[in-house]
Amino acid sequence: MSTQVRAPVPPFTEADARAKVQAAEDAWNTRDPERVALAYTEDSVWRNRDSFVTGREEIRAFLAGKWDRELDYALRKELWSYTDNRIAVRFQYEWRDADGGHWRSYGNELWEFDAHGLMRRREASINDVPIRAEERRILGPRRPEDLKAALPLK
Secondary structure, three states: OOOOOOOOOOOOOHHHHHHHHHHHHHHHOOOOHHHHHOOEEEEEEEEEOOEEEEOHHHHHHHHHHHHHHOEEEEEEEEEEEEOOOEEEEEEEEEEEOOOOOEEEEEEEEEEEEOOOOOEEEEEEEEEEEEEOHHHOOOOOOOOHHHHHOOOOOO
16 A cells, blocks of 8 residues: 555645646646556546546556547646545546547546545546537646636537
């Protein structure tokens, strides 16, 4: 069992939950499976669409495959709700496939954390919508001016 601590740790305040969501967005936008996987427990359990993933090693492999397929990936996450050790998030991200098609993916995630602030459970429901290249509006990590207003979920 890892004794790694990933602050903030439960029980979460609203500020803690917002910080956790922003940290996740920042990490996922690196598209670095090694870095992202460190936020999860060694035995973390995921449901991502129709995939079921268990453990940090499977998470790394899943993310590597995801970002090999989802090119030019850029993500935005927003806090939806939180409790002591759980956070609900809504998100959208945009990407390009190998054939040059552009997509916007919308979804919701339910997160559960251990006492060390590592995510031990992640449930993600996601829908993909084809878009034209000129409709892309998420082109990279957030800039300071992006933090002033959330993107609409349409």
